[in-house]
Amino acid sequence: MSDLAKTPGPSTEKPASDSASTAPAVEPSAAPIPAVDPRLLIREEGIKGYWSEFTRKVRGGELGSLPVFIGLIVIAIVFQLQNSNFLSASSVANIAVYSSGLGIMAVGIVFVLLLGEIDLSVGSVAGVGAAVWAVLNVNNGWNDWLAILVAVLSGMALGALHGFFFAKIGVPAFVVTLAGFLGWSGLQDWMMGGEGSINTPSGSVVENLTNYFFEDKAAGYGLALVAVLAYAASLLVDSKRRKAASLPARPVAEIVLRTAVVAVLCFAVAYVLNEPAGARGLPLALVLFLAVLIIADFVARRTTFGRQVFAVGGNPEAARRAGINVDRVRITVFALSGTLGAFGGLFIASLSGGATKSVGAGNTLMLVIAAAVIGGTSLFGGRGKVWSALLGMIVIQSIQQGLNMIGMANAVQYMITGAVLLAAVVIDSVSRRTQKTAGRA
Amino acid sequence: MIHVSATPVLALRGISKRFGAVQALTDVDLEIHPGEVVALVGDNGAGKSTLVKTISGVHPIDDGAIEWEGRTVRVNRPNDAQELGVATVYQDLALCDNLDVVANLFLGSELRKVSVLDEIAMEKRAKELLDTLSIRIPSVRIPVASLSGGQRQVVAIARALIGDPKVVILDEPTAALGVEQTAQVLDLVERLRERGHGVILISHNMADVRAVADKVAVLRLGRNNGVFDVASTSHEEIIAAITGATDNAVTRREARTATKEDAK
Numbered sequence: 001m002s003d004l005a006k007t008p009g010p011s012t013e014k015p016a017s018d019s020a021s022t023a024p025a026v027e028p029s030a031a032p033i034p035a036v037d038p039r040l041l042i043r044e045e046g047i048k049g050y051w052s053e054f055t056r057k058v059r060g061g062e063l064g065s066l067p068v069f070i071g072l073i074v075i076a077i078v079f080q081l082q083n084s085n086f087l088s089a090s091s092v093a094n095i096a097v098y099s100s101g102l103g104i105m106a107v108g109i110v111f112v113l114l115l116g117e118i119d120l121s122v123g124s125v126a127g128v129g130a131a132v133w134a135v136l137n138v139n140n141g142w143n144d145w146l147a148i149l150v151a152v153l154s155g156m157a158l159g160a161l162h163g164f165f166f167a168k169i170g171v172p173a174f175v176v177t178l179a180g181f182l183g184w185s186g187l188q189d190w191m192m193g194g195e196g197s198i199n200t201p202s203g204s205v206v207e208n209l210t211n212y213f214f215e216d217k218a219a220g221y222g223l224a225l226v227a228v229l230a231y232a233a234s235l236l237v238d239s240k241r242r243k244a245a246s247l248p249a250r251p252v253a254e255i256v257l258r259t260a261v262v263a264v265l266c267f268a269v270a271y272v273l274n275e276p277a278g279a280r281g282l283p284l285a286l287v288l289f290l291a292v293l294i295i296a297d298f299v300a301r302r303t304t305f306g307r308q309v310f311a312v313g314g315n316p317e318a319a320r321r322a323g324i325n326v327d328r329v330r331i332t333v334f335a336l337s338g339t340l341g342a343f344g345g346l347f348i349a350s351l352s353g354g355a356t357k358s359v360g361a362g363n364t365l366m367l368v369i370a371a372a373v374i375g376g377t378s379l380f381g382g383r384g385k386v387w388s389a390l391l392g393m394i395v396i397q398s399i400q401q402g403l404n405m406i407g408m409a410n411a412v413q414y415m416i417t418g419a420v421l422l423a424a425v426v427i428d429s430v431s432r433r434t435q436k437t438a439g440r441a
Numbered sequence: 442m443i444h445v446s447a448t449p450v451l452a453l454r455g456i457s458k459r460f461g462a463v464q465a466l467t468d469v470d471l472e473i474h475p476g477e478v479v480a481l482v483g484d485n486g487a488g489k490s491t492l493v494k495t496i497s498g499v500h501p502i503d504d505g506a507i508e509w510e511g512r513t514v515r516v517n518r519p520n521d522a523q524e525l526g527v528a529t530v531y532q533d534l535a536l537c538d539n540l541d542v543v544a545n546l547f548l549g550s551e552l553r554k555v556s557v558l559d560e561i562a563m564e565k566r567a568k569e570l571l572d573t574l575s576i577r578i579p580s581v582r583i584p585v586a587s588l589s590g591g592q593r594q595v596v597a598i599a600r601a602l603i604g605d606p607k608v609v610i611l612d613e614p615t616a617a618l619g620v621e622q623t624a625q626v627l628d629l630v631e632r633l634r635e636r637g638h639g640v641i642l643i644s645h646n647m648a649d650v651r652a653v654a655d656k657v658a659v660l661r662l663g664r665n666n667g668v669f670d671v672a673s674t675s676h677e678e679i680i681a682a683i684t685g686a687t688d689n690a691v692t693r694r695e696a697r698t699a700t701k702e703d704a705k
Contacts, residue, residue, distance in 0.1 A: 238561075245565045304556050307540075311548055314539035321499065321535045322549030323520040382539035435586075 050254075060435060065376050067427050068391045071420075075395065079402030086402055089279035092272045095401050097210050099393040100285035101347025102364065106371040106389035107296045108159075108340035111333045113372055114300070114313045116381020117173040119334065121162060121180030122341040122368055127188035127360030129155045129342025133206060134198035134355030135191055144205040152342050158184060159338020163331030173334075185361060192357050199354035209288070209350040213280040220274045220282040224266035232259040285347060289390070292340070297386040309333060314382035344368075363414070370417065371396055374424040380432060395420065448511045450475050450639045451496070451527070451608050456505035458488075458495055465491045466663045468505070473608055473639040478630060480642045480654035480671075482683055488663040489643045490532065493610050496641075497529040498522040523549070528601035532612040532643075536597060538586040542578060543567045545585050546600045570599055574629055591622035598629055608639040615649055627653050647676060661685055 058066065079086040105122050112119045129151045137147035162180050166173045192198065200207045214220065235255045242249035273282055300306035308329045311319040320326050348364070349355045373379060374395050375388025396417060403413045449472040458466040466488045473479050481489050494500045496507070498519045506513050509525050516522050522529070536545050543560070546567050552559045567581050576595045578588060585593060594614060601609050611630070615623040630653045633640050644650050650657060651671055659666040659682040667682045680686070 241561050245561050247561060247564055247568075302558050302560075304551050304553055304558060307544060307548070307551060307558060310540060310544075311537045314537035315535070318535040318537050319548070321497075321519050321529070321531065323518075323523050324549055325520075382537070 065385070065388070065391060067424075068375055068388075068395060071374075071395055072391070072398065075398050075402065079398070079405065082402070083405045086405060087272065089272055089274075089276040091401060091405065092269070093213075093280060093283055095394065095397045096269075096273070096286040096289075097283050098351070098401070099390070099397045100210070100283075100289035101344045101351065102368055102371065102397075103289050103344075103389050103393035104292050104347065105341050105344035105364075105368045106375075106393055107292055107386060108337035108344075109368055109372045110375075110377050110384055110386055110389050111296075111300070111309060112173075112337050113377045113379060114309050114381060114384050115330060115333050116313045117166070117330075117333075118369070118379075119159075119162065119177045119337045119341075120174065120365060121158070121177040121184060122337060122344075123360040123362075123365035124181050124184035124188065125155050125158050125338050125341035125360070126345030126348060126364060127358075128158065128184045128191070129345035130349035130355040130359040131188045131191040132342075133346055134200075134349065137204070137206070138198045138201060148205060148346065151346060152339055155342020155345070156335050156339040159341070160331055160335035162338065163334030166334065167327040167330035181365070188360070189357050192355065197354055197356040200350060206346050206350050208284060209347050210283070210285045211350065212284040214282040214284070214287075215280065217274045217281065220270035221267070223282065223287065224263075224270040227266050228259060228263040231262050235259065292343075293386060293390055300386050305329070305332070310382055363417075366421075367393075367396055367417070370421040370424070373428065374420060376428075378428055378432065379425065380428075392424075449473055449508070450510055452508040453492075453496070454506045454508065456492065456495060456507070457503050458491055458500060459503055464663060466495070469660065469663070469665055471641075471658055471665075473641060475607065475639050476634055476637045477656065478634050478640040478642055478654045480644060480650040480657045481660065482644065482647075482650060482657055482679065483660035483666075484683055486662075487660040487683075489660055490612060491663075492660065493529065493612055493641065493643065496522065496608075497527055497610060523604065523606075526604070526607035527610065528604060528606035528608070529610040530597045530601045530612060530614060532616070536585045536593060536600070539584060541584050542581040542588075542596055545596060546570070546581075546603055548600070550604050566603075570602065574599055574602075574632065575625070590617050591619060594618060594622070594626065595629070598626065602633075606638065608641065609633055610641045610643075612643045613645065614642070615644065615646060623649065647679065650679075651676070659683055 076087065085091055105126060109119060109122060132154045133147050133151035136142040136150060137144060142150075158180065162173070162176050165171045165176045232255065235250065235258065239249040239252075239255060270282070273279060300309065308319065308324050311322065311324060312326050312329050316326055319329075345360055348359050352359065371392030372384075372389055373392065375385075375390070375392030377384025377388045399416060399420065400413060403416065451471075451473040453469060453471040456466055456469045456471075457464070469488070469492060471479070471481075471492070481492065483489050491500065495502045496516065498516045498521050501517045507516055508514070514521075514525060516525070516527075537548065540548070543564050547563050552562045552566070564581060571578065571581070574595070576599055578592050578596065585596065588596065594617065598609075598611065598614060601611075614626050614630075618626060627649060630640055630642060634653075634655075642650070642654060654671050657669045657671055657674070657679055659669070659679065661683065662685075666685070669679055669682070
């Protein structure tokens, strides 16, 4: 949002590129032209303006996704030098598929972090979701879709229960979800019963979640094309409407540049998934993950509910006095986290060939929270993006994939992932402090 | 000096509020008419902020009645007050630092098309509102965290006006402001009166009160201690009501002798 703060001020500042078509004539002797505060730094036009704006933001501690992008590039270079298969089709597809389930869970965690809270139960809820599905579908012969729906809804119910205890009773979220973490993993254990694991039936929907690939190359390229066109169209429509309302709008050059960057990224991924030897095409899991991301991002940034989440995360008392039902927002967010947790649990079950007593156990919880934080969502509430779930999870899965490929022991993997998480939290805390001294937090 | 309609837009009748062992408000009455600025004054702890919070629904009342345009209403939540048309600017501003100016202005009453935010309409109206109030802030799209104290204050006041309320409550709006910003806020209060809003102004600064208020309601120790017409009341009388200087042996004796002389 803050990049729209480039008030163009009096009409002398119009960009050269579109001055012919849009410059609204200075209203003759209407209300005095609102004086622009002389202390406001107005962004210069053109590339130079971008660069100075960028350096100013970085110095002010608004790092955004910058550390993650740099980290991803470093990871890619380092592992590619160690093992030339790191950027191969199967490796990239692996990263995408393994990122999806945990990434969907991380989307829920992003919302919880935006509230300034934490959900420690998400791994256990995932396990319960997988167990509910397996018991209903395999043991009781329920329909695939119905069993999945009930599994996801049970996650929602568990999340809503956490939210109730947190919002209505006032128990700290940390403790409620810690109790959930223990209790629900017990419930999962009990549901899985004696055998301890229930295999995924072959050809079932849950097996396909992570094993289905769109082998037709048109799927990958088509999706990339649709994404790029939709992105460009949304920017253009927004810019046009803003100009019609005589508000500062993005210059055409910026729209072109942004679209170009998105296009390069989308088509590069589609190419790697489609073309090289051993490519299996576009994984269904990635499509589902992207769908969740796009919907969640829209909810967070463009809907009343999303605005309320940010407001409660920023200042709960202000939100309450503004008439926002803070309790309802909190319960909804925890229910959302539970829902996405159970949905992600089905992906984990799909990857491991069935529901077991250990789905969602181990480091699932840590990876999910780490992904949200590494991606740039603040632990202090009110600041973050849904896309940080994608970025952070790709970082984590890339590291795991790379370390696996060069045959690093599990123990070392944990230590490296831990170090990356620590680095992410340090960046968050330091950038927050810098933002405070720069007066932007 | 102001044309005042007969029915008060907001009337408090016998309001009481307890917090545990503390009787914060006892039997308080207050009337606000449209286009009228009522200053609410009193010493620290007199119950001004508590009274305001009962009107705005933050603290529901224990006893008494709130009348809105002549009807008795219940105000139990901030939403109730907002729906009636009461907007409150709190002393501790109650802005979300992480949201930008537009988001803060419209918080709780966002413009939307089926629950999708209409950012463009909101930004446009925010600019218009800030312009008509002659409020100068660097940009409506920067986070409130980067505004100065005075700028936050005017944003908080502008925020109260978004829903076009009938009664605006300002809790010490000039306490933290410089000379020019104070004058701007007082101008703003006068503009509110011209537009027909009823205004409750809480202030410790008697100069501000005398500058803009039509009536002064004094609270002392949680009770009414007189309502004065600003134009015909001296500064000392109001101060006396605030500090309780009128209620002592000397005044009581004077009152007694006065009644005796009347009786003769």
